Amino acid sequence: MEKRKAKFGLLALAVALTAPGAQRLLADQNDRAHQIGAKLKCMCGGCDQSAAKCYHVGGTYSGPCDTAKGMLKEIDAHIAQDKNDEQTLQAMIAEYGPLAYVEPPKSGFGLVAWLMPILYLLGGTGLVIVIMKRWRKRPAAVSGASMAAAGAGHASVNVTPELLARARELARRETED
Amino acid sequence: MDVFGSFALILAFVCALYAFGGGIAAIITRHPLLIKSARQSGMATCGLIFVSTLSLVYLFFSDNYSVAYVVSHSNRDLSTFFKVAALWSGQEGSLLFWSFLLAIYVFSVLFTYRNKNGELMPYVGVILAGVQLFFLTISNFVASPFKVLGVANAGGAFDLVARADGNGLNPVLQYPEMVIHPPNLYSGYTGFTIPFAFALAALLARYPGEKWIHLTRKWTMIAWCFQSMGILLGAHWAYAVLGWGGYWGWDPVENASLLPWLTGTAFLHSVMMQEKRGMMKVWNVWLVFVTFMLCILGTLLTRSGVVSSVHAFAQSSIGSWFVGFLCIVLGVCLAAYFKNKDYLKSENQLDSLVSRESSFLFNNLVLLVACVAVLSGTLFPVFSEWFTGQRISVGAPFFNKVNIPLGLLLLFLTGVGPLLAWRKTSTESLLRNFKWPGILGLLGGVMGFVFGFREMFSLICLILCVFVASTIVQEFYRGARVVRIRSGASWLASCVDLTLRNTRRYGGYIVHFGMVMIFIGLSGQAFNKEVEKELPIGSTARVGNYDLLLQSMDQKQEKNYVADRMIVEVLKHDKPVMMLYPERRNFPTNQESGTMVAIYSTLREDLYVVYAGMNPQTGLPTIHAFINPLVKWVWWGGMVVVMGTIVALLPNRAAVVVLSKAESPAHAPEVGRMHPAQVTLREGND
Numbered sequence: 001m002e003k004r005k006a007k008f009g010l011l012a013l014a015v016a017l018t019a020p021g022a023q024r025l026l027a028d029q030n031d032r033a034h035q036i037g038a039k040l041k042c043m044c045g046g047c048d049q050s051a052a053k054c055y056h057v058g059g060t061y062s063g064p065c066d067t068a069k070g071m072l073k074e075i076d077a078h079i080a081q082d083k084n085d086e087q088t089l090q091a092m093i094a095e096y097g098p099l100a101y102v103e104p105p106k107s108g109f110g111l112v113a114w115l116m117p118i119l120y121l122l123g124g125t126g127l128v129i130v131i132m133k134r135w136r137k138r139p140a141a142v143s144g145a146s147m148a149a150a151g152a153g154h155a156s157v158n159v160t161p162e163l164l165a166r167a168r169e170l171a172r173r174e175t176e177d
Numbered sequence: 178m179d180v181f182g183s184f185a186l187i188l189a190f191v192c193a194l195y196a197f198g199g200g201i202a203a204i205i206t207r208h209p210l211l212i213k214s215a216r217q218s219g220m221a222t223c224g225l226i227f228v229s230t231l232s233l234v235y236l237f238f239s240d241n242y243s244v245a246y247v248v249s250h251s252n253r254d255l256s257t258f259f260k261v262a263a264l265w266s267g268q269e270g271s272l273l274f275w276s277f278l279l280a281i282y283v284f285s286v287l288f289t290y291r292n293k294n295g296e297l298m299p300y301v302g303v304i305l306a307g308v309q310l311f312f313l314t315i316s317n318f319v320a321s322p323f324k325v326l327g328v329a330n331a332g333g334a335f336d337l338v339a340r341a342d343g344n345g346l347n348p349v350l351q352y353p354e355m356v357i358h359p360p361n362l363y364s365g366y367t368g369f370t371i372p373f374a375f376a377l378a379a380l381l382a383r384y385p386g387e388k389w390i391h392l393t394r395k396w397t398m399i400a401w402c403f404q405s406m407g408i409l410l411g412a413h414w415a416y417a418v419l420g421w422g423g424y425w426g427w428d429p430v431e432n433a434s435l436l437p438w439l440t441g442t443a444f445l446h447s448v449m450m451q452e453k454r455g456m457m458k459v460w461n462v463w464l465v466f467v468t469f470m471l472c473i474l475g476t477l478l479t480r481s482g483v484v485s486s487v488h489a490f491a492q493s494s495i496g497s498w499f500v501g502f503l504c505i506v507l508g509v510c511l512a513a514y515f516k517n518k519d520y521l522k523s524e525n526q527l528d529s530l531v532s533r534e535s536s537f538l539f540n541n542l543v544l545l546v547a548c549v550a551v552l553s554g555t556l557f558p559v560f561s562e563w564f565t566g567q568r569i570s571v572g573a574p575f576f577n578k579v580n581i582p583l584g585l586l587l588l589f590l591t592g593v594g595p596l597l598a599w600r601k602t603s604t605e606s607l608l609r610n611f612k613w614p615g616i617l618g619l620l621g622g623v624m625g626f627v628f629g630f631r632e633m634f635s636l637i638c639l640i641l642c643v644f645v646a647s648t649i650v651q652e653f654y655r656g657a658r659v660v661r662i663r664s665g666a667s668w669l670a671s672c673v674d675l676t677l678r679n680t681r682r683y684g685g686y687i688v689h690f691g692m693v694m695i696f697i698g699l700s701g702q703a704f705n706k707e708v709e710k711e712l713p714i715g716s717t718a719r720v721g722n723y724d725l726l727l728q729s730m731d732q733k734q735e736k737n738y739v740a741d742r743m744i745v746e747v748l749k750h751d752k753p754v755m756m757l758y759p760e761r762r763n764f765p766t767n768q769e770s771g772t773m774v775a776i777y778s779t780l781r782e783d784l785y786v787v788y789a790g791m792n793p794q795t796g797l798p799t800i801h802a803f804i805n806p807l808v809k810w811v812w813w814g815g816m817v818v819v820m821g822t823i824v825a826l827l828p829n830r831a832a833v834v835v836l837s838k839a840e841s842p843a844h845a846p847e848v849g850r851m852h853p854a855q856v857t858l859r860e861g862n863d
Contacts, residue, residue: 034707041570049428050572053421102572104557109565113557117550117579124542132535135456135527 033075036088040075041102042068050102051075182232183323186273189225190313192218193306200303212299219302220287222309223280230277233270233322237263243339246270246322252345252766254737262356263346268480268495269322271359275476276312278360279367282396283309286371290392297389300378308370311502319495345737345766354414362407362434366472368400369437372444373469376462380513383520390448390461395826397448397465401441402822408434409815420772420787422707422803424811427576432555433475436548440468443544446537446594453599454534458521459514460541466510471548473503478555529601536594543590547583551576581634585641588696591689592645595652614651618644629704638700642693649686649693656683677830684825691821694814701782701807709789711797717748721804723784724748725757730798738762740773743788743798747777759788759800782806 034052042054044067054068071092078088093100104110196219203211233246237260242248250263250270265271283305290298316322327335349355372393379389411434416424425431444464450457477499514521527534553560554571561569596610621643622636630636657671666674676683710718712727719725726746733740742760746753757775764770777784785803792799 038574041572049426050574053423053426053573099567099570102570103575103578104561104569104571109561110569113554113561113569113571113575116553117546117583120546120549121583124546128538128542132527132530132538 032079032085033072036075036079036085036092037068037072039089039102040071040092040096040100042071043096043100044068180323182229182236183321185225185229185232186313186317186321186323189222189229189276190310190317192222192225193310193313196222196306197303197310200299200306204299204303215299215306216287216291216302219306219309220284222306222313223284223287226273226276226280226309226313230264230273233273234261234264237261240343241339242341242343243325243337244322245324245326248326248340248343250343250346252343252737254766255343255346255351256737258353258356259346259351262350262359265359265363266346266350266355267322269316269320269324271363272312272320273316273322274359275363275367276309276316278363279309279312279370282368282371286374286396294388294392297375297378297382297384297392300382301374304374304377305370308374311498315495315498319498342766345764348738348762348764348769348771349418351737351762351764351771352414352418354410354417358407358410358414360407361403361410365400365402365404365407365434366437366475368396368403369441369465369468369472371396371400372465376465377510377513380462380517380520383517387451387455390451393465394448397441397445398822398826401438401445402819402826404434404438404441405815405818405822408438409812413812416808417774417776418772420774420789420801422705422785422787422801422805423702424808427554427573429555430475430479432551432576433471433478436475436552437468437471439544439548439551440464440471443541443548444468446544447541450534450537456527456534457537459518462514462521463510464541466506470503470506470510471552473499473506477503531597531602531607533594533597533599533602536590536597540587540590540594543583543587547580547587550579550583554579584696584699585634585637588638588641588645588693591692592641592648595686595689596648610648610651614644614647617647630700632703635700635703638696642697642700645693646690649690652686653683674830676824677827680827680829681825684821684823684827687821687824688818689821691814691817691819694810694817696814698807698809698811698814701805701810704804704806706804707802709799709801711792711795712800713797718800718802720784720802721782722749723754723802723804724751725786725800725802727798727800733760735762737766738764741788741791743786743800745775745786745800747784757784757786759786761788761790778809780807780809783808 037052038050040051042049042051042065044054044065049068051068051071054065074095075088075092078091083091098105101110104113106114196215199211199218200215202208203215236244236247237251238257240247240251240253246267246269247263250266251260255263263270265274286305287298287302290301326338326340328338330336375389375393375396378384408431411431412424415421415426415431444461447457447461447464451461477496480495480499529535554576557571558568561567592614593611598606618640622630622640625636625639630639653672653675656675657668660666660671660675661668664671664674676687706721708718708720712718712725714727714729717724717726724747726748728744728746731742731744733742740760740762742758745757745759747755747757755777757777759775760773762771762773772787775786777786783803783805785805787801787803789799789801791797
C-alpha cells in the first residue's frame with residue numbers, strides 16, 4: 001500500500017513538473033524563434049524590418065506580417081529538429097540567401113556600414129581636438145573680464161561710464177545663460 | 178470650387194514668382210517701392226495658398242467626387258474629423274498642406290518684420306519666395322490636388338464625370354493621432370525654412386553682428402518643438418495602431434524625421450556659443466543650412482520610393498524634382514559661403530578644455546555623428562546596390578547598436594554641460610557640482626541592479642538618468658534657495674519665480690528633464706515580454722503577471738467600418754483589474770482592415786493587447802499580448818519637453834533696479850559713481 005502510494009506520489013510529482021515544463025519549453029522555443037527571427041529580414045519586400053517585428057502596413061495580421069509569420073514557422077520547424085540557433089540561422093540563410101540578414105554582414109561591402117559610424121566618431125573627435133587647439137592658440141579678444149582686470153590692476157586707467165557699461169554688457173552676455 | 182482652388186493656386190504661383198524676381202530687383206536697385214511691392218506680393222502668395230487649401234477642404238466636406246484626389250482619399254461615411262486628415266493623406270494634398278503651413282510661417286515673418294531690419298528683410302523675402310515657388314511649381318504642374326475626373330467622348334474631347342462615392346481613407350490613417358501627427362511634423366519641417374532664410378540672408382547681406390541669431394531663435398525653437406511633437410505623435414500612432422508592440426522601428430521615413438531634429442538640436446546648443454562668445458559662426462550657419470536640406474531630403478525619402486519604407490502610401494515619382502531643388506539649395510549655400518566666409522570669423526579664444534564651450538563642442542559632435550550614422554545607414558541599401566549590385570539590408574538592430582552608445586554619451590553630456598562654467602571651470606567647482614549627482618547616480622545604479630536591471634545599456638542608462646535628473650534638481654534647488662532667502666516664498670513659488678526670471682535657462686532644464694524621462698522609457702525596452710496564442714472563449718493567456726481571460730467575442734457596426742472585438746478580462750494575481758477590447762476593423766469601402774490595440778498603461782508597464790486575427794484553419798481567435806515596461810515615460814517625457822520649450826520661449830520677467838537710500842540723502846548719487854553696496858537689485862515685476 002505504502003509502495004503504491006509512493007509510486008502514485010512520484011507520478012503526480014512528475015506530471016506536476018512536466019506540465020509547466022512542457023509549457024515552458026514551448027514558450028522558450030517561441031522566444032528562440034523570435035530571437036532568431038530578429039536577425040533575419042522579413043522577405044515581404046515592402047520594408048527592411050526583421051521577421052520577428054515586420055509591421056508592414058497592409059499586412060493581414062497585426063504584428064508580424066504574413067510573410068514574417070511564415071518565416072517564424074520555418075524557424076520553429078528547424079528548432080523542432082534540434083538545431084541550435086546558429087544552425088537554424090544558417091539554414092534560413094541557405095534558403096533565402098545572404099541578403100536575408102537584417103543587419104549588414106561584418107564582411108565584404110557590408111563591413112563598410114559598420115565602419116562608417118566609427119570613422120565618423122573618430123574623425124569628428126579629431127576635428128574637435130584640432131579646432132580646440134586652434135582656439136587655444138588664438139590671441140585673446142578684448143573681453144569684459146580682461147577690461148575689468150585692466151581697471152583693477154592699473155589705478156591710473158580712466159574707467160569711463162561707457163567702458164564700464166561695455167564691460168558689464170560683455171560680462172552679462174558671457175555669464176548669463 | 179475645384180476651379181476656384183486651382184485658380185488661387187496658379188495666382189499664388191504668379192505672386193511668388195513676382196516676390197522672388199521683384200525681390201531680387203529690389204535688392205539690386207534698393208528702390209523702396211519695389212521692396213514694398215515684393216513684400217506685399219509675398220504676403221498675397223500666402224493668402225492665395227490659404228484660399229486654395231480651404232477650397233480643397235471644402236471639396237472634402239461637400240463630398241465632391243468629381244475631383245480625383247477627393248475620390249482617392251475620402252468617402253461619404255468618413256467622419257468629418259477624418260475628412261480633415263484626408264487633406265494630407267496623399268501626395269498631392271500633403272504637398273499643398275506643406276505650402277499652407279509654410280505660408281503661415283512666411284506671412285508671420287513678413288508681417289512681423291514689415292517695418293524692421295530693412296537691410297535684411299528683402300533677402301529673407303526672396304529666399305522664402307524661392308522655397309514657396311518650388312512647392313507651388315510641384316502643386317501646380319506636377320502633382321495638382323485639383324485634377325478632375327473625365328472620360329473621352331466620341332469626338333475625342335473629355336467630359337467631366339463625378340463618382341457616387343469615394344474610395345475611402347486608408348484605415349491606418351483613421352486614428353485621432355493621424356489628425357495631429359502630420360500637421361505637427363510638417364510644421365517642424367516647414368518651420369526650419371525660417372532660420373534657413375535668415376541665416377542665408379545674413380550671409381548674403383553681410384548683416385552685422387549676431388542679430389540674425391536673436392531674430393531666428395524663437396522660430397527655430399518653435400520648429401524644433403513641432404518636430405519633437407510630430408516625431409513623438411508618430412511614434413505613439415505606430416504604437417497604438419500598427420500592433421507590433423513597439424513605437425520606433427528605424428524605418429527610413431522615421432529616420433528622415435529624426436535627421437533635422439538632431440541637427441536642429443545641435444544648432445539650439447551651438448548657437449549659444451555664438452551669442453555668448455562670438456564663436457562657431459561658420460558651424461552655426463552650416464548647421465542651419467544642413468537642417469533645412471535634411472528637411473527636403475526627408476521629404477524626398479518619404480515620397481520618392483528611393484528606400485523601402487512601411488510608409489508606402491506616399492511614394493511617387495516626384496523625387497527628381499526634390500533632388501534638383503536640393504542641388505540648387507546646396508549650390509546657393511556653397512556660393513554664398515565662399516563669397517562671404519570672411520564675414521564669419523570667430524572672435525574669441527578657448528580659455529580651458531574644461532568649460533561650457535568644450536561641452537557644447539562635444540554635444541554637437543555626438544549629435545552630428547548620430548545624424549550622419551542614421552543617414553548613411555538609411556541610404557546604405559541604395560549605396561550597396563550601386564557598388565555591388567546587391568541591396569544589403571540595414572534594419573533596426575544595426576541602428577540600435579550604433580545609436581544606443583551615442584545616445585548614452587549625449588545623456589551624459591546633458592548632465593555635465595550645464596554645470597560647467599563658460600570660459601573655465603575650477604576643480605573645486607567641478608567637485609561641488611558633481612559630488613551629489615555622481616553619488617546619487619551610482620546609488621541609482623546599485624538599486625537598479627538589485628531590482629533586476631541586469632542588461633548593460635539599461636543599467637548605464639538608469640545611472641545616467643539619475644545623474645542628469647540630480648544635476649537638474651540641484652540647479653533648481655540652488656537657485657530657488659537664493660530666491661527663497663530673499664523673498665520668503667515657498668519652494669514651489671521660488672522655483673516658479675526663478676524659472677520666470679531666466680526662462681531660457683530653466684526652460685532648457687525642463688526640456689532636459691523631459692529627455693531624461695524619455696530615456697527612462699527607452700531603457701524599458703530591454704525587458705519587453707510577449708506572447709501569441711490561439712485562445713478559445715473562456716480560456717486564458719498569461720503574460721508577465723497578467724492573466725488574460727477571453728470572455729467572448731462580438732461585432733460592432735460603425736458608420737465606416739465593422740469591428741470584430743475581443744472582450745478580455747485582465748486579472749493580476751487572480752484579481753480582476755480591468756476589461757480590454759482589442760479589435761480588428763474591416764473597412765468595406767476599400768476592402769482593407771486595421772487593428773485597434775487595447776492598452777492598459779501604468780507608469781511601471783504597459784499591457785498591450787492585440788486581436789491578431791482569426792485562424793482560418795482552427796477558427797480560433799489569436800491574441801498577441803506584450804508587456805512593455807516604462808513606455809508611459811516616453812509620452813510624458815515628450816509632454817515635459819514641449820512644456821519646457823514653451824517656457825523657454827517666454828520672455829524673461831524683467832529685472833528692476835531699485836536704489837536703496839544713501840546715507841547722505843541730500844544728493845541722490847549718480848548711478849555711474851555708485852558703490853555696488855548701495856545698489857539693491859530686486860528682480861521682479863514690481
